[in-house]
Amino acid sequence: MRTAAVASLSCLLIALGYSTTAAAPTADNPWLGQRVMNMAHSGGEDEAPMNTMYAFERADTLGADMLEIDVQLTADGDLAVIHDATVDDSTDHTGRVDSFTMEQLRAMDAAHWFVPGRSTVHDDPSAQYPLRGARSGDAEVAGHEPTDFGVPSLSDVLERFPDTPVNIEIKGSGSTQSYLDTAEVLAGQLERTQREDLIVGSFEDEALELFHELAPQIDMSAGQDAMIGYYLSGTPLPEGVVALQVPITYSGITVVNRAFVDRAHRDGYAVHAWFSGSAPDDAATYEQVIGTCVDALMPSRPSVLEEVFDELRTERPTPGGTAPRQECASDEPTDPEPTDAEPTDPEPTPSVPSPTPEPSDPAPTTPGPKPTAPAPTQPAPDEDTTPVPGTDVPREPERPAIVQTDGWVSDAPAAP
Template sequence: MPITTSPLIIAHRGNSSVAPENTLPAFESAALGGSDLIEIDVQVSEDGVGIVIHDDTVDRTTDGSGPVAALRAAEVRHLDAGSWFAPAYSGTALPLFADVVEVLLRHRGLGLLLELKGAWPAEPTKLLLAEVTEAGIDDRVLVQGFSVEMLRTLQAVAPQLRRGLLISEFDDATLELAAELGVVALNPPATLILERPEVLARIHEAGLEAHVWTPNTAAEWAPLVDAGVDGIITDRPDRLTGWLAGR
């Protein structure tokens, strides 16, 4: 019998099909369109500030060039992160993490799936996550990453925050690692769950959540919802919202 509980709708880089990914317009669109959480990527700047961008360089999604780690936050502020997507978004700024905190404070029902890219040093990690705690939104944030080193740092500097491990594969060692890192979620690609449904059962048996990435069509969503995934990270949160409502 299909599972009837709806998964969380998680907007991948915001509502990135209608606005430039990882920008404030994409986050606002996701919030107003019914998403439960926004998923964002954060890189650390040369001066230790969280910059909301997926790639480790600014080349693909801005009019600038070079590694994020070689730029200071003040320099990043002047980049155009919207023109590449559509002329209507010309001049859209590349957000700092503090800007995302402001979005969450405006939209009290919105959660955050925060991916820290790579393995950050302890000090900038501590400073960034202090913004979460100071804003009083610890309970609305799940911090995730692929890097085991990053998860260990999170465990040390912000043990009060919920953590998730992004995975591409799954075996017995995955559950052992999850227990060691103290995570509450193992977040796999949707293809892994579609091809190996027993993986989801094992994640749930371990008492962990599974938020899958990044299915964008009803043909993919249907078996994932029936299987009982906890969240769907998608580029089409607007369509997923409507599809779930009408299902």
């Protein structure tokens, strides 16, 4: 009901040419200088088992600027880095996350259902699982320990990546109270941190309100209700918010376009665009979204985004911050506000050329009884880069039939 109501209201306001009011600006927002970031979503769930140390190491090595992770509360009051409220989708176990201790979660095989290019796949009898058994040691992965394929804790990730910015999403098991409980524990764990490269977000506004009350020194992204209010009517965002993390499209309406990004920047907020079923997670869409002048993209295929950045020679974050690209300067004309619900894909910026799609690589093959996958390192210039069967990831492979959505993304299928 909420999805349909918001979509209808959004269409009405756009059709009427509703003029939004300015939100309260955020002074000296450091995230406005971090353009353009590759924020590997769950470590890049189409290229590696989601929310595992293996995925995070791989993304960090290939050039990702920030890691996007999810946290759920465990039975012993710790924070597990896992997307769902249950372990069913990504591990070899079943049950609610909050029914297991952190030690039990670390022992699970979080690569059990991983299929390269398709994230987690359960119902396809032809699917290949090249990293299944890596957690137990039945499959060896060069440069990695079996523990890299279990469910890590938040402290595990922050300790392993002390110099890599991390975006932490507060999750819950469905009730508002579960989100509040996660927020309280997260605030306690970050209370004494000296890190200034963290952003905490959630779809649950009350959880963010509590988190900010307990840990006001940590930057936040806007919650779902706050974001919708800002998008529709320019409602000022809560204190502590530095970024707007939004889907590419919502109920057939393009959210991420130049006009919206420019408005957010004028109001002092960075814009981070996520996909997760709201738009194709491919090179062509990445290029279009870069053209809207966003500050970051959250891809499930971070290696593909790196290729697009290289092809476009996109300026990346540097110490001290990065000024807007020339085509993103504030005096440049912006795209007009959309006048209807079409198209569902982001509008490309004219100055950005359209890419030529590359053919997909061969599908991964079934590994041997003791497979060895390559370590996630950048090859030397003269190194043989021939893909290893079972570990190569197609550039733009077929998407799964069912796309898991989250938060305020509608139930409609992603655009083809």
